[in-house]
Amino acid sequence: MYDSIGLTENRLAREASAYLKGAARQPVEWYPWGEDAFAKAKTEDKPILLDIGAVWCHWCHVIDHESYEDPEIARIINERFVPVKVDRDERPDVDARYQSAVQALSGQGGWPLTAFLTPDGKVFYGGTYFPPRDTFGRPSFRRILMAVSDHYRKERADAINTAESLYQALAERRGLHLHEADVNEVLLKGGIDGLKGEFDPVNGGFGGAPKFPHPGTMEFLLARYHRTKEDGLRNVINRTLTGMAKGGVYDQVGGGFHRYSTDAMWIVPHFEKMAYDNAALLSNYSKAWALFHDPLFKETAEGIVRWTDEVLRDPAGGGFSASQDADVGPEDDGDYFTWTLKDVREVCTTEETTALAWRYDIGERGEMHHNPAKNVLYVDKDLPEIAKETGWGTEKVDALLRSGLEKLLATRRGLKAPYVDTTVYTNWNAMYATAYLDVYRHLGREDCRDVALQTLDLLWTKLWDPKQGMHHQWAGRARRITGLLDDHVQVAAAMLDAQEATGDPRWLERAEEVTRFALAHFWDERGGGFFDLMDTRDAGAIPAPLSLRRKPVEDSPSPSSNGVAGMVLQRLHHLTGNDEYRLRADHLIRAFAGEASRMGAIFGGAFFLAAELWLHP
Numbered sequence: 022m023y024d025s026i027g028l029t030e031n032r033l034a035r036e037a038s039a040y041l042k043g044a045a046r047q048p049v050e051w052y053p054w055g056e057d058a059f060a061k062a063k064t065e066d067k068p069i070l071l072d073i074g075a076v077w078c079h080w081c082h083v084i085d086h087e088s089y090e091d092p093e094i095a096r097i098i099n100e101r102f103v104p105v106k107v108d109r110d111e112r113p114d115v116d117a118r119y120q121s122a123v124q125a126l127s128g129q130g131g132w133p134l135t136a137f138l139t140p141d142g143k144v145f146y147g148g149t150y151f152p153p154r155d156t157f158g159r160p161s162f163r164r165i166l167m168a169v170s171d172h173y174r175k176e177r178a179d180a181i182n183t184a185e186s187l188y189q190a191l192a193e194r195r196g197l198h199l200h201e202a203d204v205n206e207v208l209l210k211g212g213i214d215g216l217k218g219e220f221d222p223v224n225g226g227f228g229g230a231p232k233f234p235h236p237g238t239m240e241f242l243l244a245r246y247h248r249t250k251e252d253g254l255r256n257v258i259n260r261t262l263t264g265m266a267k268g269g270v271y272d273q274v275g276g277g278f279h280r281y282s283t284d285a286m287w288i289v290p291h292f293e294k295m296a297y298d299n300a301a302l303l304s305n306y307s308k309a310w311a312l313f314h315d316p317l318f319k320e321t322a323e324g325i326v327r328w329t330d331e332v333l334r335d336p337a338g339g340g341f342s343a344s345q346d347a348d349v350g351p352e353d354d355g356d357y358f359t360w361t362l363k364d365v366r367e368v369c370t371t372e373e374t375t376a377l378a379w380r381y382d383i384g385e386r387g388e389m390h391h392n393p394a395k396n397v398l399y400v401d402k403d404l405p406e407i408a409k410e411t412g413w414g415t416e417k418v419d420a421l422l423r424s425g426l427e428k429l430l431a432t433r434r435g436l437k438a439p440y441v442d443t444t445v446y447t448n449w450n451a452m453y454a455t456a457y458l459d460v461y462r463h464l465g466r467e468d469c470r471d472v473a474l475q476t477l478d479l480l481w482t483k484l485w486d487p488k489q490g491m492h493h494q495w496a497g498r499a500r501r502i503t504g505l506l507d508d509h510v511q512v513a514a515a516m517l518d519a520q521e522a523t524g525d526p527r528w529l530e531r532a533e534e535v536t537r538f539a540l541a542h543f544w545d546e547r548g549g550g551f552f553d554l555m556d557t558r559d560a561g562a563i564p565a566p567l568s569l570r571r572k573p574v575e576d577s578p579s580p581s582s583n584g585v586a587g588m589v590l591q592r593l594h595h596l597t598g599n600d601e602y603r604l605r606a607d608h609l610i611r612a613f614a615g616e617a618s619r620m621g622a623i624f625g626g627a628f629f630l631a632a633e634l635w636l637h638p
Contacts, residue, residue, distance in 0.1 A: 037496040038108040039442045040076040044085060048095035051106045054115055059564055062103040062140035068173045068180075069142070070102040070166075073116050073134040075109050076442045077280075077293035077344040079354065080150045081133045086351040087153040088162045094153070097163065101170040102137075109134075110343055110446060111494060114505060114554055117577070118566040121191055123147035126183075137169050142564025143184035145173070192569055201549075202614035204632050212622035212629045213245070213254070219623055220257050224286050225264030227623050231291075233281045234265060236301035237576040237584070237626030243308050244630055248637055255313075262309050265302075266321040267400035269388070272358060273381060274398060274429045276324030277332070278302050279347075279358075288399050289388050292347035292355035292439075296333060296449040297579040299325050300341075303456035311463040319464065326460060326469065329453070332441060334472065339479035340495065341453045343446050346439035352391075357439055359387065359395040360429065368432045373425035376418055379407045445495035447484050450476050451511035452579065458518045470522055477519055480512055481531060490538045490555070504555035507579075509539040510586040517592050529596060536589060540605065545572065549612035550583050574613045575624045583613060584627025591634055610635045 034045035036053050044051055052058035062069050072089075074081030088094045098104050109116035109132060116134070122144040124130040129149045136147035146169050151162035160168075173180045202208070216238065219227040226232045239258065246254040265271060268287025270279050277299050279290035306322040309315070333342040348354055362383055365374050377383055379402050387396035404415045404422075411418070454473040461470035484492040484500050491508040492500035513535045520528035543551040552570040574583045590606035593599065610632055622629045 033106060037444070037494065037499070037501060038076075038111045039440070039444065040074060040081070040108040040110075041106055043076060044089065044106055047085065047089045048092050048099075049089050049104050050095075050099045051104050054105055054107045054112060058103055058105045059140060059142060062138075065103070066140070067101065067103050068145075068169070069138040069140065070098055070104045071107065071119060071134070071136040071138055072104070073107045073109050073119060073136070074132045075344070076440060077295065077346045078132045079291065079293070079347045082348070082351050084133050084135075084150055084162075088151070091153065094163055094166070097166050097170075101166065103140075110442070110444070111502065113507070114567065117553070117571065117573070118191075118569065119144065119147075122187055122566065123149075125191065126187055137173075138564075139181060139184045142566055143188045144566075145180040145184040145187075188566070191566075201611045202618060204610050204614045204636060206636070208614060208618055209245070209629065209633055209636065211618060212241075212625070215621040216242070216257065216623060217253065220261075221285060222256075222260065225257075225261035226285075226287065227261075228285075230285045231281055231283050232285055232287065233578060234270075234278065234298065234302060235576070235578070235623060235626060236298070236305050237578075237580040237630070238623055239305045239626070240301075240308075240580070241622060241626045241630040241633060243305065243312065244633055247312060248633075258309065259313065259315070262306065262318060262321075263315075266306070266317050269397035269399040271321065271324070272328065273400070274358075274426055274433060275328050275331075276326075277328030278325070289397050290355070292358050294328075294332075294345040296341050296343050296446070297452055299329060299333075300449065300452035300456040301579060303329075303453075304459045307456070307459040307463040322460060322464060326457075326466070330472075333453075335443070335445075339475040340445040341450050341476065343442040343444045343449060345441050349437055349439055354389060354391045355397075356392070356395065357433065357436060359389055359392075359397055361387070361394040361396065363394075364432075365425075365429065368428045369425045373421050373428070375411065376407060376413075376421035377425045377429075379410060380404075380418075380422055443496075445479070447480055447491050447493050447495075447508040448505070448511040448579070450480060451508075451515040454480075454515040455511075455518050458515075458522050461522060473515075474519060474523070477512075477515055477528070484508075485512075485531075485535070487534070487538075490542065491535065504542075506539065506543045506551050506553045506573075506586075507582045509535050509543070510551070510582050510589055513539070513589045514585050514592075517589065517596070520596070532589070533593065533597070536593060536602075539586070544605070548572075549608035550574075551586050551609075553582060572613075574616055574628050575620060576626050577624075580627035581625070583609060584625070584629075584631050587613075587628065587631030588634060591631070591638065595638070606635060 030045045031051050033041040033051050107115050119136050120130050123136050127148050131149050136144050138144055151165050154161045242254055242258050264287050270282045270287045270290040277294050280293050280295055281291055283289045303325045306318045310318040332345055362385055381398040382401035383396045386393050389395035404418050407418045408415045454476045457469040457473035460466045483495055489503045493502040493505050493508050513532045516528045516532035542555045550572045553573050554570050574581050587606055587609050590602045594602035617625045617628045
């Protein structure tokens with residue numbers, strides 16, 4: 022997070038979100054998401070400029086610095102729009118709906134999301150990052166602002182017609198009109214075949230650049246392989262997990278995974294590190310170690326734990342922070358995580374430098390476009406290759422690499438670190454609790470079990486309310502935001518993991534209580550499955566898109582809420598014998614089977630895992 026300009030604070034200064042507070046001194050007269058902004062837009066008959074981003078997002082910082090801190094651009098915005106800024110981590114419900122709208126309208130998605138809305142919240146134009154000046158055929162943000170404002174003022178009917186048509190189209194696509202389908206081996210085999218068709222046999226992973234980890238898909242493959250021992254699956258799993266663990270997408274010095282790779286080879290990442298990615302990948306590597314006993318998988322799991330304990334975990338209060346930023350300033354692009362050969366030579370011995378350079382392809386010219394001398398460390402050569410090149414034994418090479426990496430880590434610790442958002446989000450903390458329990462189960466780390474239980478106690482004592490359900494956010498020792506399905510199903514799943522790890526019945530009791538709340542407030546009695554939001558029809562004036570309740574089954578990128586819910590219901594039936602859980606699970610799995618077949622297992626890993634466990638309990 023970077024310092025904003027100016028001394029006068031706007032309305033965002035009172036917000037809990039670090040992303041919003043970071044814009045509190047911008048000259049744009051921002052509103053947080055809420056009724057006040059929409060009421061002002063209606064009163065003044067102005068369109069809304071909606072910015073959705075995150076504190077960890079590099080290009081969000083860039084557009085803040087280039088445009089929202091520019092007094093002239095701020096003047097245009099303040100005169101012609103009602104500006105609203107949203108933290109996508111804090112309000113995933115808002116983000117999901119407007120991402121869908123902008124993607125449908127422009128074919129673009131991601132962060133920062135820049136959307137232009139009618140006063141009732143419907144999108145009539147949008148995109149992502151806009152540059153401050155015309156460049157590479159892209160119009161400047163200033164030009165966009167003027168054109169959109171003029172269009173809304175002079176061709177109002179056309180703008181409203183676009184917004185209404187898009188709103189109706191999204192209403193039809195929101196996942197409510199599901200078609201039940203058979204859940205059988207044909208469905209699962211189709212998912213596997215689709216994965217194999219997208220599998221990259223050289224680098225691992227699925228598809229090309231940019232390349233994402235898809236941990237929900239890996240969970241499905243791990244469970245499927247555990248049951249079937251299919252050789253083809255073993256290759257997909259091992260090649261993918263090995264490629265990621267040896268790539269630059271994994272922080273070879275400090276541990277933990279960056280969010281995704283910009284290339285197909287897992288080398289150059291986007292450098293932010295997310296709690297949800299690292300939690301889900303920690304489960305992947307722990308289970309892969311138990312299945313295959315590859316030391317790389319164990320080392321990678323332990324590296325994630327080491328980074329998490331140092332950077333994200335709060336040992337005193339419990340819980341895990343949300344993210345670590347990609348960089349320190351707008352002109353920076355992962356400099357904290359990358360190295361020049363000169364950097365390495367300054368802190369390591371000649372032999373350590375030689376070993377590190379062979380191992381991680383460190384040279385005078387690296388991989389970073391903004392500073393070609395900067396190297397992203399990735400495993401280029403194995404120890405026997407280095408031993409052959411240097412004439413050293415593999416034990417000496419290993420010792421030199423370990424001592425060299427320790428020196429690099431010590432050097433990094435002396436630098437200004439990218440910002441860590443200490444907000445505790447319920448769903449991501451539940452995922453981390455599950456992951457730490459997996460480490461306890463498969464690596465024997467009792468300390469990880471204790472951390473997981475401490476985290477779940479925090480979620481229960483601070484964020485659960487029997488009448489309101491799970492709160493989403495714990496920040497500044499205050500809880501905020503209720504009514505999100507994912508918080509409930511992730512907590513229920515983690516508490517079932519805690520019950521299995523400890524045998525303590527209170528965890529089962531709590532999992533049941535949370536699940537009963539979810540069934541009462543999120544379940545679709547007509548179509549089956551869960552809505553992502555509680556019924557808000559009596560919640561007062563809310564923008565139109567939030568009145569569209571969705572039933573998510575796609576991993577985006579964390580495991581889908583309905584996929585996780587399907588597994589929770591099955592586990593509760595197994596543990597309690599209560600047939601209501603079995604019937605609900607049956608209804609959910611069948612309800613989404615047709616959609617899952619269309620979507621495929623790359624983006625439906627959690628649901629395919631639920632279907633696998635339902636078909637083969």
